[in-house]
Amino acid sequence: MSKFRTNWASFFRHFVPWFIAPPVPALPPTRFIVTIWKSSQLSDGWEDLVRCFDAVSIKAVDKENFHEIESARELSDKVRSRGGVVHAWGFHDCVDWNDAVREARTAVKAVKDLNAVAYHWNAEKEWSESSNPAWFASVFAREFKKELPDVLLFANCFRSPVDAEMISYFDQYEPMLYGTRSSTISTKFDREFARTDLVDEKMSVMVGTGRLEDGRNTRAWGYLKDVHASPGLASLVSSHQPRWVNFFRAGKISGHDMLVEGNDINPSLPEQVRAIKTQLGAGIG
Numbered sequence: 001m002s003k004f005r006t007n008w009a010s011f012f013r014h015f016v017p018w019f020i021a022p023p024v025p026a027l028p029p030t031r032f033i034v035t036i037w038k039s040s041q042l043s044d045g046w047e048d049l050v051r052c053f054d055a056v057s058i059k060a061v062d063k064e065n066f067h068e069i070e071s072a073r074e075l076s077d078k079v080r081s082r083g084g085v086v087h088a089w090g091f092h093d094c095v096d097w098n099d100a101v102r103e104a105r106t107a108v109k110a111v112k113d114l115n116a117v118a119y120h121w122n123a124e125k126e127w128s129e130s131s132n133p134a135w136f137a138s139v140f141a142r143e144f145k146k147e148l149p150d151v152l153l154f155a156n157c158f159r160s161p162v163d164a165e166m167i168s169y170f171d172q173y174e175p176m177l178y179g180t181r182s183s184t185i186s187t188k189f190d191r192e193f194a195r196t197d198l199v200d201e202k203m204s205v206m207v208g209t210g211r212l213e214d215g216r217n218t219r220a221w222g223y224l225k226d227v228h229a230s231p232g233l234a235s236l237v238s239s240h241q242p243r244w245v246n247f248f249r250a251g252k253i254s255g256h257d258m259l260v261e262g263n264d265i266n267p268s269l270p271e272q273v274r275a276i277k278t279q280l281g282a283g284i285g
Contacts (some may be wrong), residue, residue: 030237030280032273033057033087033246034259035120035206039071041251043260047078050250050259052270054085057120057246060110061090064102069113076114089120089156094140095130104143111151118152119144120174120246125158133161141169156206156246164197172243174204180219182230193240204244207233209258210266220265224272233272234279245276 031054036042038059043049050056056079060072067090076086088111094100111119121140127133137155144153155167156174167173175192179185185207193203208221210233225232237245247269250259262268267275 028243030241030276031055031244032276033244034269035059035089035246035249036075037249037251038068039075041249041253041257043252043257046250046259047082047084049270050079050084051082052273054244055087055118056084057087057089057118058114058116059090060088060114060116061092061103061107063091063093064099064106066106066110067091069110072110072114076116086114086116087118087120087152088114088116089122092121092123092140093126093130094123094133094136095126096136097139100136100139101143104140105147107140107144108147111148116151118154119148120154120156121170123155123157128158128161134163134166137161137166138169145169154204154244154246159192167198167202171202172204173198173202174206174244174246176206176248178206178208178221178248180213180221182223182227182232185222185233186230186236189236189240193242200241201243203240203242204246205242206246206248209247209249209269210263210272211253211256211258212263212265214254217264220263222266224266224275234276237276238279241280247272 033055034050034053035057036059058072058075059067060069061067079086090107092103094103107119130136141153152171154172154174155170159175162173177185177188179188210220210222210224213219213221223232224234226235251257259269262271266272
């Protein structure tokens with residue numbers, strides 16, 4: 001009898017948890033951001049057009065200096081007056097320890113000034129070619145989080161130096177998945193979401209607005225719909241389900257503003273967001 005009890009105890013201990021293990025919790029729904037660079041590029045009535053986004057990200061920092069901070073305050077006030085949520089962003093070098101600390105302190109001041117709930121740390125060539133980019137990124141993140149632990153921090157940067165340890169200091173990894181060919185964009189999505197060193201809960205993306213490539217009417221910086229065998233943005237977001245999708249950027253480029261009006265390839269940004277949300281809601285991947 002003692003042996004029987006022992007065997008059954010072993011069975012329940014080793015096998016029953018496998019059958020009754022709790023389901024993996026579903027990820028929260030994808031949310032959408034539109035990024036603003038300069039107020040001078042915005043069209044009249046932009047503050048009403050961004051209401052379909054979950055947040056508006058406003059540039060406030062350039063390395064260790066503020067970027068048009070008075071204008072950033074005005075933009076933030078307009079977003080909040082329409083019930084919107086403000087994120088801030090800055091372009092950073094962070095090429096050494098001192099740089100990273102100084103730039104983080106400027107970012108902290110900007111976030112407090114704008115009362116932003118998130119910050120997008122944008123770092124590109126200068127940072128990625130520094131002597132130890134992942135370490136300098138973590139220095140920035142730790143200095144920032146020391147002052148603002150509850151502010152969401154995005155690593156919006158070149159991908160090559162990124163590793164799991166670096167991203168552990170950030171709340172979100174937000175690679176720039178641009179391109180003017182749908183196949184290129186799709187490949188970039190698949191590559192980033194195939195990474196096994198980063199958790200799904202931290203995967204976000206920055207994408208193009210779908211504006212036409214300069215001088216060409218047959219190519220765009222992003223495609224909402226599928227193009228032949230290559231999935232478009234709606235399909236990519238539905239299948240990969242990033243936490244945030246950040247469109248860069250609102251405002252006029254070569255005289256055209258995707259926030260206001262679409263083109264021959266893509267609808268306007270508000271229409272793109274609505275179409276993606278519809279596809280997400282329908283569970284189409």
